[in-house]
Amino acid sequence: MSRPAPASAPPAAETVGVSLRYGRALALDGVSLRVPRGAMGAVVGPNGAGKSTLLKVLLGLDDGHEGDAYLLGRPALQARHLVGYVPQRSTVDWDFPATALDVVTMGLYRQLGPFRRAGRAARERARAALAEVGMEAFEDRQIGQLSGGQQQRVFLARALVQEAELYLLDEPFAGVDAASEAALVEVLRRLNAQGATVVAVHHDLTTLASYFDWIALLNVRLFAQGPLAATLTPEALQAAYGGRLPLLATLAPEEVRRAV
Amino acid sequence: MPSEPLRQLLLDPTVVTVALGALLLGATAGALGTFAVLRRQSLLGDTMSHAALPGVVLGYLLAQGRSLPAMLAGALVTGLAAALLAQLLARRRGVKHEAALGTWLGTGFALGVVLLSLVQRQPGAGSAGLEQFLFGQAAATLRSDLLLIGAIALLSLGLVALLFHRFELVTFDPRFARAGGVAVRVYETLLTLLLAVAIVVGLQLVGVVLMSALVVAPAVAARQLAGSLGAMLWLSAAVGAFSALVGALASAAVPGLSTGPTVVLVATACAALALAFGRRRGVRLEGA
Numbered sequence: 173m174s175r176p177a178p179a180s181a182p183p184a185a186e187t188v189g190v191s192l193r194y195g196r197a198l199a200l201d202g203v204s205l206r207v208p209r210g211a212m213g214a215v216v217g218p219n220g221a222g223k224s225t226l227l228k229v230l231l232g233l234d235d236g237h238e239g240d241a242y243l244l245g246r247p248a249l250q251a252r253h254l255v256g257y258v259p260q261r262s263t264v265d266w267d268f269p270a271t272a273l274d275v276v277t278m279g280l281y282r283q284l285g286p287f288r289r290a291g292r293a294a295r296e297r298a299r300a301a302l303a304e305v306g307m308e309a310f311e312d313r314q315i316g317q318l319s320g321g322q323q324q325r326v327f328l329a330r331a332l333v334q335e336a337e338l339y340l341l342d343e344p345f346a347g348v349d350a351a352s353e354a355a356l357v358e359v360l361r362r363l364n365a366q367g368a369t370v371v372a373v374h375h376d377l378t379t380l381a382s383y384f385d386w387i388a389l390l391n392v393r394l395f396a397q398g399p400l401a402a403t404l405t406p407e408a409l410q411a412a413y414g415g416r417l418p419l420l421a422t423l424a425p426e427e428v429r430r431a432v
Numbered sequence: 433m434p435s436e437p438l439r440q441l442l443l444d445p446t447v448v449t450v451a452l453g454a455l456l457l458g459a460t461a462g463a464l465g466t467f468a469v470l471r472r473q474s475l476l477g478d479t480m481s482h483a484a485l486p487g488v489v490l491g492y493l494l495a496q497g498r499s500l501p502a503m504l505a506g507a508l509v510t511g512l513a514a515a516l517l518a519q520l521l522a523r524r525r526g527v528k529h530e531a532a533l534g535t536w537l538g539t540g541f542a543l544g545v546v547l548l549s550l551v552q553r554q555p556g557a558g559s560a561g562l563e564q565f566l567f568g569q570a571a572a573t574l575r576s577d578l579l580l581i582g583a584i585a586l587l588s589l590g591l592v593a594l595l596f597h598r599f600e601l602v603t604f605d606p607r608f609a610r611a612g613g614v615a616v617r618v619y620e621t622l623l624t625l626l627l628a629v630a631i632v633v634g635l636q637l638v639g640v641v642l643m644s645a646l647v648v649a650p651a652v653a654a655r656q657l658a659g660s661l662g663a664m665l666w667l668s669a670a671v672g673a674f675s676a677l678v679g680a681l682a683s684a685a686v687p688g689l690s691t692g693p694t695v696v697l698v699a700t701a702c703a704a705l706a707l708a709f710g711r712r713r714g715v716r717l718e719g720a
Contacts, residue, residue, distance in 0.1 A: 231611040253613035269658045281597045282612040
């Protein structure tokens with residue numbers, strides 16, 4: 173559970189009236205997100221709700237939007253390098269000549285500057301991050317030969333080497349085996365316990381209440397945000413999913429009860 | 433013991449020039465091809481090489497004679513123009529990028545062939561050996577060309593060595609790089625420029641029609657063996673240099689044999705061997 177942040181502390185991640193269009197379709201409509209410091213947060217919503225797009229806006233990866241984005245109290249573009257970012261696994265070609273350790277080391281390249289090579293110290297830090305996600309035995313394995321869950325753990329380790337205050341994860345559990353999912357959740361909880369803010373795009377409502385303590389319900393517009401117990405109501409879910417969730421009636425109350 | 437004719441061939445100063453040029457070109461094309469293959473830009477390479485032909489002819493016209501720097505500069509300009517136009521067509525008009533590239537590949541090459549036949553009707557032009565830029569002629573390499581080729585090779589490979597980690601990051605995961613505040617567009621543009629340079633520099637040896645194969649085939653071979661990007665670069669450079677050398681020497685020894693096809697057949701044979709026997713050897717060159 174998150175510790176309450178001082179009332180004066182700026183949110184870990186914030187958007188103010190963000191709207192974004194893909195062609196004529198509205199992907200985000202006036203979204204004002206405020207993720208408090210120390211949250212173990214999830215952005216939840218149906219497919220095509222703009223969850224990943226919202227992360228892109230926060231990281232300056234979109235091709236233009238209305239509204240403002242802030243990270244750690246600073247304009248997002250000035251602070252994005254302080255964020256541990258875990259993109260969707262499917263956005264890269266895993267048939268790239270590199271080992272698990274190589275990929276994790278890449279998390280330190282920006283800090284090293286354009287000309288310096290990663291030395292022994294960088295490799296040691298990368299090794300430690302691999303150990304944190306339980307992948308130390310695979311450091312010399314070619315990334316193409318890892319399972320989906322192992323690849324995702326490598327991606328998390330690459331973000332961990334940055335020792336960030338804020339971690340943004342895009343569908344970290346998509347296509348991941350149960351063992352890897354458990355390992356990933358454990359690492360995220362540890363980070364959160366150490367004071368880091370975690371924000372994950374998530375769409376599995378069955379695990380929502382057990383993994384997270386803060387949620388934002390998004391479907392182009394932001395329907396609700398806040399502490400999970402108060403926010404994950406059947407009414408809010410129904411509104412955000414707009415009837416696209418037949419299991420809602422049976423699922424949600426139980427989930428809410430478990431969370432409270 | 434090399435036989436007497438072979439010894440004579442190897443000591444011939446013209447052959448030495450040709451061999452050195454081929455080594456440099458092959459290594460450069462091979463190394464830079466690594467990024468082209470990993471970034472899925474093989475077709476872009478093919479488009480730039482075909483569209484380089486009108487530039488070669490224009491360079492020849494502007495310099496009023498065979499001037500390698502002028503012809504290569506022309507090739508670079510029209511090759512890059514085709515790449516840029518394809519990108520515009522894709523972005524502004526919604527044409528699929530592949531289709532746009534294919535269109536400019538054909539258009540550029542057709543324009544080049546038309547220009548070439550017009551120029552060759554003028555007296556004296558035939559001796560400039562412009563048509564050698566179609567399929568390549570290693571024997572056309574002059575001693576003075578070596579300096580230019582060497583400088584281009586040194587510059588482009590030096591840049592890769594200098595910015596190696598940035599190029600690796602941007603090639604593997606541009607989104608992560610951009611989120612980290614890395615100027616991804618700058619590095620991607622540099623890589624595309626380097627691909628254009630790799631192609632242009634080899635035109636005289638291999639020719640516009642087949643040049644992209646010398647960029648792609650060594651990298652395909654190297655990918656089968658390499659376990660790191662550094663190893664892939666070195667292996668690809670080695671395969672490129674070997675193919676270019678063998679092809680150049682063979683075409684120097686056999687009268688009338690075009691260099692390009694010979695080079696490309698050697699390179700694709702290397703790739704075929706690597707694909708058959710080298711499945712993911714994971715070769716790494718630590719400290720390289």
